[in-house]
Amino acid sequence: MTESISSLNATRLGIDWGTSNRRAYVLNARGELIHQHSDDAGILHVERDFEGSLRKLLQTLGLQSADIVMSGMIGSRNGWREAPYLSVDQPLTALHDNLMEIDTSIPGVRCRVTPGYKYIDVNGIPDVMRGEETQVLGTLSLSAVDGWFLLPGTHSKWVRVEDGGMTEFLTFMTGELFSLMSQHGTLSKVMTEQQSIPEAFAAGVRAARHGSFTHTAFCCRALVVTDMMPADHTASYLSGLLIGTEIHDILQRTHGPMRSPVQVVGSPGLSARYLSALELLGIHARAWQPDGVYLAALRALFKL
Numbered sequence: 001m002t003e004s005i006s007s008l009n010a011t012r013l014g015i016d017w018g019t020s021n022r023r024a025y026v027l028n029a030r031g032e033l034i035h036q037h038s039d040d041a042g043i044l045h046v047e048r049d050f051e052g053s054l055r056k057l058l059q060t061l062g063l064q065s066a067d068i069v070m071s072g073m074i075g076s077r078n079g080w081r082e083a084p085y086l087s088v089d090q091p092l093t094a095l096h097d098n099l100m101e102i103d104t105s106i107p108g109v110r111c112r113v114t115p116g117y118k119y120i121d122v123n124g125i126p127d128v129m130r131g132e133e134t135q136v137l138g139t140l141s142l143s144a145v146d147g148w149f150l151l152p153g154t155h156s157k158w159v160r161v162e163d164g165g166m167t168e169f170l171t172f173m174t175g176e177l178f179s180l181m182s183q184h185g186t187l188s189k190v191m192t193e194q195q196s197i198p199e200a201f202a203a204g205v206r207a208a209r210h211g212s213f214t215h216t217a218f219c220c221r222a223l224v225v226t227d228m229m230p231a232d233h234t235a236s237y238l239s240g241l242l243i244g245t246e247i248h249d250i251l252q253r254t255h256g257p258m259r260s261p262v263q264v265v266g267s268p269g270l271s272a273r274y275l276s277a278l279e280l281l282g283i284h285a286r287a288w289q290p291d292g293v294y295l296a297a298l299r300a301l302f303k304l
Contacts, residue, residue: 010108013066014298015057017074018042018131025295026061031304033295037061043079050080051104058106065108069099069301072131075113085118085128091165092137096301114301119169127171132157135265138297139288140164147260148250150285152270154179158250170253172246175270178239187217187238190224192231198276200233204240205247205277213245243277251281261286265293 011034012027020042026035037060046053058066075083083100099112116130132151136159139149146164151157154175160168181187182194207216220237223229229237251258261284264271271287278285298304 010065010067010110011063012298012302012304013058013061013063013068014294014301015068015070015074016072016131016134016294017070017079018072019044022057023294024057024061025291025298026063026066027295027298027302027304029304031295031299031302035061036291043073043076050074051106054104054109054111055106058109066110067302068109068111069114069298070112071114071134071297075100075116076130081113083113083115083130085116088117088119088166088168092133092140093300095133095137096303099301117166117169119166121168127169129157129159129169129171132159132169133166134297134301135290135293136161136166137300138293138295139263139265141296141300142288142293144263144286144288145260147258147262148254149263149265150274152264152266152274156246158246170250172249174242174246178242181217181238182235186221187234190221190231191234194235195232197233197236200229200236201240201273201276202280203229203233204237204242205244205280206240207237208241208244209248213241216241216245239273240277243274244281247277247281247283258283260284263288265290 014025014027016023020040022039022041024037025033028034041053074080081102086094086098095114098115100115102111102113104111114134116128117133119127135151136149146161149159149161156172156174158170159166182191210216220234220241224231224234262278264274264285265288267290275285275287
């Protein structure tokens with residue numbers, strides 16, 4: 001079946017299958033987008049019936065056959081089947097050569113999953129990514145330059161790219177920490193609302209350089225109880241503090257000014273916060289549209 005599907009130039013289907021959501025992109029044999037679909041059928045919402053969920057997706061898309069490449073948490077230990085991690089000494093072009101086959105009982109379908117990447121730093125501490133590697137591949141396919149790539153999210157990723165390959169990457173639990181601290185603990189008690197206050201966000205970004213996060217986070221509460229900051233500024237200040245801490249960590253690792261713009265790939269709303277923080281700190285950046293980046297990655301993975 002695999003050979004016949006490939007030789008017949010079947011419709012290509014790329015699926016970004018995450019923890020909570022799923023995005024599908026239908027391409028023709030020339031790599032042109034002919035249909036796009038998104039839903040909330042993330043890996044946590046399908047009760048491990050991944051084949052049944054894929055079958056329903058194909059019905060929704062009206063596809064009788066497809067050559068499918070999936071990326072994201074679908075290839076994690078909690079997903080359909082765990083795909084291996086590549087090390088950063090393997091170029092992004094190795095993604096195509098290491099696509100993992102998944103056997104299904106769905107007729108007319110070839111199904112493959114992209115591997116993730118792992119990185120072990122000089123101190124022997126590991127980091128992993130699963131899904132972001134396709135975004136980096138796509139951005140490079142669209143002529144992005146070497147340097148730092150930023151992929152904001154619940155777990156924000158910073159990736160250093162040299163000569164078209166990843167040399168290191170770091171994950172920051174920025175979004176998750178903001179969610180936890182906004183709902184639990186002492187800071188949540190003074191957060192009267194979470195509307196965006198640009199000046200409070202900027203103050204948080206600037207304050208991030210003045211000490212460790214656990215100290216500056218407490219000072220966020222102290223600013224409110226000493227009446228030096230309104231309570232309704234707390235959420236924006238904390239957001240700026242978290243994002244600023246993340247950026248200052250990267251600056252310390254860069255050992256000097258960044259010679260090329262940070263390549264930012266993420267949702268418009270979240271990317272806007274990071275772009276604002278980068279601008280406040282005098283760092284040039286370029287924003288990329290996530291769908292366009294993913295489509296470019298699919299063309300590379302399908303060799304179109």
